Structures are given as structure tokens and as C-alpha cells.
Amino acid sequence: MKKFALAGNPNSGKTTLFNSLTGSTAHVGNWPGVTVDKREGIYKKLKEPVAIIDLPGIYSLSPYTPEEVISRNYILDEKPDCVVNIVDATNLERNLYLTTQLLEIDVPVIVALNMIDEVQKAGDKIDAQKLEQKIGVPVVAISALKGDGIDQLMKRAYECSKVGRNARTVLEGGALSHLIRDCRIALEGAGVENALFHAVKLVEQDEIETKQHPQAAETVQKFKETFDDETFGSDFEAIVADSRYKYISQNYSNALIRSGKSGKEKLTRSDKADRILTHRIWGIPIFLVILFAVFHLTFSEDLFYLGSMGALGKDWVSLQGMWGEGVFGSAEGIASPGVILFNLLDCITSSISGAISSAMNNGGVAQWATGLVVDGVLGGLFSVLSFLPQILLLFMFFSLLEDSGYMARVAFILDRLFRRFGLSGRAFMPMIMGFGCSVPAMANTRTLADENERLATIRVIPFFSCGAKLPILTAIAGGIAQMTGTGNADIITYSMYLLGIIVAICAVLLMRSTTMRGEVSPFIMELPSYRIPQAHSLVMLLWDKMKHFIKKAFTIILASTILIWFVSHFSFSWEYLSDEKMNESILAGIGKLMQPLFTPVGFGSQLGEWGWVFVVAAITGLIAKENVIATFGTLATCITGTFVADETLGGVDSVAQMISATGIGVPALIAFIAFNMLTIPCFAAVATARAEMPSKKKFNYTLLFWVASSYIVSSMIYLIGQWWWTVFIWAGLWAAAITVVVLYNKGKINFRIKKNKITDKRS
Amino acid sequence: MGVPEIIIIVSAVLIVGGVAASAIVRKLKGKRGCSGCGCAGCPYGSSCGGRRERKRDNDKKQDVV
Numbered sequence: 001m002k003k004f005a006l007a008g009n010p011n012s013g014k015t016t017l018f019n020s021l022t023g024s025t026a027h028v029g030n031w032p033g034v035t036v037d038k039r040e041g042i043y044k045k046l047k048e049p050v051a052i053i054d055l056p057g058i059y060s061l062s063p064y065t066p067e068e069v070i071s072r073n074y075i076l077d078e079k080p081d082c083v084v085n086i087v088d089a090t091n092l093e094r095n096l097y098l099t100t101q102l103l104e105i106d107v108p109v110i111v112a113l114n115m116i117d118e119v120q121k122a123g124d125k126i127d128a129q130k131l132e133q134k135i136g137v138p139v140v141a142i143s144a145l146k147g148d149g150i151d152q153l154m155k156r157a158y159e160c161s162k163v164g165r166n167a168r169t170v171l172e173g174g175a176l177s178h179l180i181r182d183c184r185i186a187l188e189g190a191g192v193e194n195a196l197f198h199a200v201k202l203v204e205q206d207e208i209e210t211k212q213h214p215q216a217a218e219t220v221q222k223f224k225e226t227f228d229d230e231t232f233g234s235d236f237e238a239i240v241a242d243s244r245y246k247y248i249s250q251n252y253s254n255a256l257i258r259s260g261k262s263g264k265e266k267l268t269r270s271d272k273a274d275r276i277l278t279h280r281i282w283g284i285p286i287f288l289v290i291l292f293a294v295f296h297l298t299f300s301e302d303l304f305y306l307g308s309m310g311a312l313g314k315d316w317v318s319l320q321g322m323w324g325e326g327v328f329g330s331a332e333g334i335a336s337p338g339v340i341l342f343n344l345l346d347c348i349t350s351s352i353s354g355a356i357s358s359a360m361n362n363g364g365v366a367q368w369a370t371g372l373v374v375d376g377v378l379g380g381l382f383s384v385l386s387f388l389p390q391i392l393l394l395f396m397f398f399s400l401l402e403d404s405g406y407m408a409r410v411a412f413i414l415d416r417l418f419r420r421f422g423l424s425g426r427a428f429m430p431m432i433m434g435f436g437c438s439v440p441a442m443a444n445t446r447t448l449a450d451e452n453e454r455l456a457t458i459r460v461i462p463f464f465s466c467g468a469k470l471p472i473l474t475a476i477a478g479g480i481a482q483m484t485g486t487g488n489a490d491i492i493t494y495s496m497y498l499l500g501i502i503v504a505i506c507a508v509l510l511m512r513s514t515t516m517r518g519e520v521s522p523f524i525m526e527l528p529s530y531r532i533p534q535a536h537s538l539v540m541l542l543w544d545k546m547k548h549f550i551k552k553a554f555t556i557i558l559a560s561t562i563l564i565w566f567v568s569h570f571s572f573s574w575e576y577l578s579d580e581k582m583n584e585s586i587l588a589g590i591g592k593l594m595q596p597l598f599t600p601v602g603f604g605s606q607l608g609e610w611g612w613v614f615v616v617a618a619i620t621g622l623i624a625k626e627n628v629i630a631t632f633g634t635l636a637t638c639i640t641g642t643f644v645a646d647e648t649l650g651g652v653d654s655v656a657q658m659i660s661a662t663g664i665g666v667p668a669l670i671a672f673i674a675f676n677m678l679t680i681p682c683f684a685a686v687a688t689a690r691a692e693m694p695s696k697k698k699f700n701y702t703l704l705f706w707v708a709s710s711y712i713v714s715s716m717i718y719l720i721g722q723w724w725w726t727v728f729i730w731a732g733l734w735a736a737a738i739t740v741v742v743l744y745n746k747g748k749i750n751f752r753i754k755k756n757k758i759t760d761k762r763s
Numbered sequence: 764m765g766v767p768e769i770i771i772i773v774s775a776v777l778i779v780g781g782v783a784a785s786a787i788v789r790k791l792k793g794k795r796g797c798s799g800c801g802c803a804g805c806p807y808g809s810s811c812g813g814r815r816e817r818k819r820d821n822d823k824k825q826d827v828v
Binding site: 363369373377555556562 | 764765767768771775778781782783785
């Protein structure tokens with residue numbers, strides 16, 4: 001099967017084209033660096049099926065970050081039958097820089113002028129035919145988003161792949177052309193493939209090439225000692241780059257015919273919006289307000305605080321006396337869209353549970369079997385599934401912000417702040433991805449060039465609460481709102497998200513000023529134009545999320561609820577226990593054994609006989625974070641019956657009732673959220689962290705770091721919330737820790753063992 | 764113990780056993796544990812399928828030999 005590789009600058013639309021060609025649903029985003037690993041798909045509309053390989057974006061073939069290495073190595077080593085070079089037509093000159101490098105490889109190349117619709121919209125024109133004659137390879141104007149010109153592109157790419165192509169360079173006739181020719185001859189003599197490409201890279205003194213071809217590198221070095229350019233001295237890399245841009249400007253740029261508007265007229269909507277959204281003072285507050293609006297629309301039970309302001313009647317309840325009473329709100333306030341969807345699903349799942357329970361009771365099924373199905377399986381499963389609409393809504397908002405191009409701006413405005421803590425703004429993108437799932441977020445850190453910066457970012461990514469942790473936050477926040485009589489679960493949820501961010505920043509600061517010191521890499525990011533998010537890609541993303549969530553719910557979570565029910569209803573002597581006797585179960589025994597460990601964080605021995613529920617929930621959460629609420633859901637219906645008269649409660653209501661009934665306080669509940677949010681993430685995230693870490697030792701330290709951070713932060717929250725004066729003790733402890741760090745950095749403290757002295761004593 | 768109870772027990776055992784077995788098979792095949800965040804956002808999404816493709820290619824080559 002023929003292989004066509006999609007190569008181009010970051011954010012030039014490679015993945016959009018890949019999805020369009022292969023029918024895939026790979027994630028696209030309006031910021032550079034979304035794709036960090038190659039993807040494969042098949043295009044079937046040609047005479048024979050063709051494999052399409054979507055490569056991470058690259059600005060040049062001199063890689064700096066791990067994902068850029070993937071692209072370069074693929075093109076050089078895997079020898080695709082054709083390289084489809086995606087060029088952002090709105091930024092022609094810069095994108096053609098990579099094209100000039102691709103031309104130096106013995107591989108068929110075709111240029112796809114993407115986003116041609118945007119060029120036309122701006123009133124400009126690109127003469128594709130003229131460009132084709134100048135470059136010497138086929139040029140096809142396309143719009144990957146609209147699907148225009150794609151079939152023609154593939155047909156021409158297929159024709160190209162049959163012919164083959166010999167490498168040539170635009171550096172011919174330049175100051176270094178003799179040196180390039182000499183290196184090429186030497187490499188060809190040594191049997192090196194793609195000799196011209198390697199020769200140019202050697203002249204650029206590319207680190208990889210210099211190591212691979214030391215003899216030719218020596219020739220370059222000798223020539224360099226005798227060479228002196230008026231502008232660039234003997235900086236060959238700069239001379240080559242300058243020559244390429246000059247060639248592009250002289251030969252290719254005239255294919256672009258501008259509409260002739262003046263600079264002021266040309267100020268785009270994106271530029272105007274950026275004047276406000278990336279403002280050096282208002283940029284961060286605007287981001288925080290947008291973030292709060294997202295949380296308010298997803299979690300608030302009092303939309304726009306109308307209930308708190310007394311705009312609604314005291315007895316107002318939506319759909320009073322009907323099925324779904326209170327779904328749209330009550331006297332507390334009008335429900336936000338997220339809460340409405342949550343309430344609707346909760347009504348449906350409660351009705352299903354009720355119907356199955358009645359059917360089983362009427363059918364004379366044994367009580368334990370009804371308990372297993374209704375309380376165990378459905379209780380656990382439905383309490384997790386109820387959160388699906390809110391998770392999808394939150395993803396939708398984040399996706400809208402990302403696809404519009406706003407998130408790239410946030411990375412830019414946060415760069416100044418992040419830089420003070422030892423990170424660049426680029427690290428913000430994987431962190432934001434962490435709100436969705438830690439697995440792709442950890443992989444996205446490959447775009448960070450500095451090893452220590454990358455390691456620090458991987459470690460703090462789980463602090464950015466992922467979708468799986470959302471049910472924990474929402475259910476506990478709901479419990480707190482119920483206990484305190486406030487309807488502001490959104491503020492609690494928002495605050496917990498912010499807590500995660502703050503802890504992440506503090507942790508990075510600590511790491512970058514002690515064990516992971518180093519220069520913060522410069523942050524250069526091309527700000528994409530604001531775009532209206534595409535409904536199709538948004539729907540596909542949400543569909544993909546929903547599919548996986550449901551799949552997970554009916555596999556691992558379902559199996560977990562069965563196991564949890566089993567170990568919570570059988571004693572160590574294999575005797576079946578009724579709901580009232582669950583305290584004697586295997587699960588209770590294990591939970592009680594571990595309970596003292598959690599006393600400093602508020603949900604240990606101080607909670608009495610039912611405190612073990614929180615401990616086992618936190619432990620089951622290590623498999624998958626949804627298990628925390630699934631465990632609550634499974635146990636809640638059984639436990640609630642022993643506390644409260646209303647045994648008919650189901651789903652999340654029973655969880656909230658159980659939380660209130662255990663006697664746990666608000667500080668301990670917040671500490672519980674913090675613990676689950678900051679501790680070791682799920683198995684999949686742990687496996688990804690292991691794969692992305694440079695050594696096992698660093699991975700082990702990372703596990704220790706997660707346990708320590710969660711334990712310290714949650715115990716701080718609990719102790720300060722319970723006894724306010726402990727704030728002084730914590731302040732003292734932190735002051736001492738900071739002093740030690742400062743002294744260590746100044747070299748006044750040295751923790752390293754002086755090996756020489758020990759050796760001396762032995763001798 | 765009636766028929767419904769037996770069905771419930773067998774189903775429960777099959778679900779737990781099936782999930783555990785599939786996790787072990789995935790591990791043996793060298794695939795990563797999926798956290799359920801979705802293949803679209805997952806950079807390893809293609810390697811899950813890709814690995815199968817490569818295996819098939821190898822099988823074909825062996826057949827030819």
C-alpha cells in the first residue's frame with residue numbers, strides 16, 4: 001500500500017485534512033501543537049487504497065522537540081511515497097520555508113495550499129499555477145475544512161508518487177553552495193541516502209548530522225574558520241535561513257496578489273479582539289471571568305443568582321406536581337443548562353431503578369439479588385452516568401474556547417506569570433488539556449523542549465481536574481451545598497478547580513527552584529486567527545467522549561460496582577450481611593484498617609463507624625476516578641436506609657444524604673475532594689506518566705510527589721478549616737521550608753554526602 | 764435459589780471475569796490501558812489500531828516466505 005505523509009507547519013490544518021481524507025475523528029484544535037504523535041488512516045477514493053500519515057507540525061527539518069523528531073525521522077527513514085506539504089495560504093512565506101527543505105529530500109512532494117477560502121475572504125488571491133511553475137512540484141489550492149480541492153489533491157499526489165523526484169535546493173548559487181556540493185559528493189561517496197538534505201544540514205551544523213557524519217562536519221568546520229559574512233559572520237545556520245527566505249521572497253511571494261488595502265484597513269477582527277483579550281492587565285481577569293461563566297453555566301443551581309436575589313417566588317418549583325418536578329429549578333433558583341440535563345438524566349435513571357426494583361420485588365426475587373442489581377449495580381452505575389451531561393457540557397465549552405483560538409491567547413497571556421514560576425506559557429496547553437484527560441495532556445508535554453520543564457509539567461497535570469474527577473467534585477459540592485443550605489455548588493466546584501491550578505503553580509515553583517532548576521525556554525507561539533468553531537468537529541469530539549465514557553461505565557465501573565457490592569455484603573467468614581450489618585463486611589474491615597492513615601486529612605478515625613466509606617472510595621478511585629462516586633452510589637442506598645427514613649432516595653440524592661449522615665464536616669469534605677484531585681491519578685494516567693518519564697527513578701519520585709502533595713494539601717485544608725489557628729503553624733512550617741530552599745539555592749546548605757570524606761575515613 | 768438469582772449471579776461473574784480477562788489480554792498485547800478519554804484526543808489512539816495492522820503485515824510476509 002502506498003504511504004502519503006501529511007507534513008506542514010503547526011496549526012496549518014493537517015489533522016483537519018487527515019480527518020477529511022480518512023473519515024477519522026482525530027482531535028483538531030486552533031493552536032499549534034495539537035498533534036504530538038503520528039496517526040495513520042486510509043484513503044479509499046483512488047485506484048488503490050492509500051495509507052495517510054498525519055505527522056506532528058514542524059517549522060523546519062531541524063528538530064528541537066521530541067514530536068518534531070518524529071516528523072523528520074518519518075520523512076527520512078520511512079520513505080513515504082509522497083509528502084503532502086500542507087501550507088497555510090494565509091501565511092505563505094513562512095510556511096514555504098519548510099517546503100524549501102522538503103525539496104532537498106529525494107521524495108515526491110506536492111504542495112496543498114490550505115485555507116484558500118480565508119485568503120479569498122480577505123480579498124487576496126494566490127496564483128497556484130504560477131507557484132507550481134516556480135517551485136517545480138504540483139501545487140493544489142484546497143480548503144480542508146470545507147473539503148474543496150481535496151480529491152484533486154489526492155489524484156495529483158497519486159500521480160506524483162508513481163514518478164518519483166530528485167532532490168534540489170534553493171541554495172544553489174549562494175555563498176555556501178560550493179561547501180554544500182562538496183559535502184554532498186562526500187556523502188554520496190559514502191553511500192548516504194538523501195545526500196543533498198544531509199549536506200545542507202551539515203552546513204547548517206545541525207547537531208544530529210554533525211554526530212552522524214563527523215568527517216564531513218570537520219570539513220565544514222575548517223571552511224567556517226576561513227569564512228566571514230558581512231551580516232551573519234560565520235553563523236552558517238543564519239546564512240542558510242536568510243538565503244531561503246530571500247529566495248522565497250524573490251521567487252514565490254509574487255504568486256500572492258494582495259487586495260491593496262492599507263495596514264489600518266487590514267486590521268482584522270482577530271487583531272481587534274486581541275487588543276482586549278490579550279491585554280497585559282485585563283487579560284488574566286477576563287480569562288478567570290470566562291472560566292467562571294463556564295462553570296456557572298455547567299454547575300449552578302441558581303442561574304445568574306436570580307434565586308439568591310429573590311427574583312423567584314418562595315414556593316416556585318418548575319413542573320410542580322408533574323414528572324420531572326424541579327428539573328428546571330426550584331425556589332433556590334433556575335437551574336443552569338448543565339444542571340437541567342443532569343436533573344433530566346437523574347429522573348430517567350431513578351425511574352428505571354424504581355421500575356426494576358418493583359418488578360423484582362413483585363416477581364419474588366430474593367432480597368439480596370434485588371439489592372445487588374438495584375442498590376449495587378444500578379446505584380453505582382447511575383450515580384456516575386448522571387454526570388455525563390455536565391461532563392459533556394464542560395468539554396463543549398472548553399472545546400469552543402480552544403477551537404475559537406482563545407486558549408492559544410491564554411497561553412500567551414499566562415507566559416509572563418508562568419515564567420516567574422519557572423515554566424513557559426507553552427506548558428499551559430498540556431495543562432488545559434488535563435481538564436479533559438491526563439493521558440493526552442501528558443503526551444502533549446513533548447512539545448516542551450526543556451527536559452526539566454517537561455517533567456515538572458507532567459507531575460502537575462493530574463492537579464488539573466479531569467473529566468473523571470468531575471463527578472467527585474460535583475457530588476461532594478452538592479453535598480456541601482445541601483449541608484450548608486446554599487445553592488452555590490458552582491462556586492465550590494470552580495474554587496476546587498482553582499485550588500488545583502494554585503497547587504500546580506506552587507509545586508512547579510518548588511520543583512523549579514530545587515531539584516529541577518534550569519533556564520525557562522523562550523516561548524514563541526504563532527497566534528492563530530480567531531475562527532468560528534466547526535459544529536461537525538465539536539459533535540464528533542463530544543460523541544467520542546460520550547462513547548468512551550459509556551463504554552467505561554459498562555465495563556470497568558460496572559465490574560467495580562459488582563465487586564464493591566459483593567465485598568460490602570459478605571463477611572470474612574463468607575456470610576451474607578444485610579444492609580444494616582455492612583459494618584462487619586470485608587470492605588468495612590479493609591477500610592477500618594486503613595482509616596487511621598486518613599485521620600489527619602479529616603476522613604479517618606474521627607468519623608466513627610461509617611468513616612471507612614470515604615477511605616474505600618478514595619482507594620477504588622485509584623483504578624478509575626469515577627469509581628469514587630460509583631462506590632458512594634453502591635454503598636449510599638444501603639447505608640442511607642439505616643440513617644434516614646426516606647429509603648426511596650436514589651442516585652446522587654442518596655449520595656448527598658449519606659455524606660450528611662456520616663457526620664463529616666465541610667472542611668473534611670473539601671479535604672476529601674482535594675485528596676482525590678491531587679493524589680495518584682487513574683491507572684491509565686500512571687502508565688502514561690511512566691512511558692513519558694526519562695527513568696524509572698523519576699517515575700517513582702513522581703508517585704511519591706503525588707501522594708505527598710495530596711496528603712499535605714488536604715491535611716492543611718482540613719486542619720485550618722477545623723481549627724483556624726493552625727494557619728499560623730502551617731505558615732511557620734512553610735516559612736521554614738522556603739528558608740531552607742533559599743539557603744540551599746545560595747549554596748549555604750548542602751544535602752549531598754561528601755563521598756571523599758567517607759572514603760578518607762575508611763582508608 | 765430460583766432462575767432469576769442464578770441468572771444474576773452468572774451475569775455478575777461473567778461481567779467481572781470478562782473485564783478482568785480483557786484487561787489482561789490488552790496488557791499481554793502490549794496495549795496501554797485506556798482511561799476513557801476518547802481516541803480522538805488520545806495521541807496513542809492510532810498506535811492501538813496500528814499495532815494490529817503491523818502484526819497483520821508481518822503475518823502476510825511470513826506466509827509469503
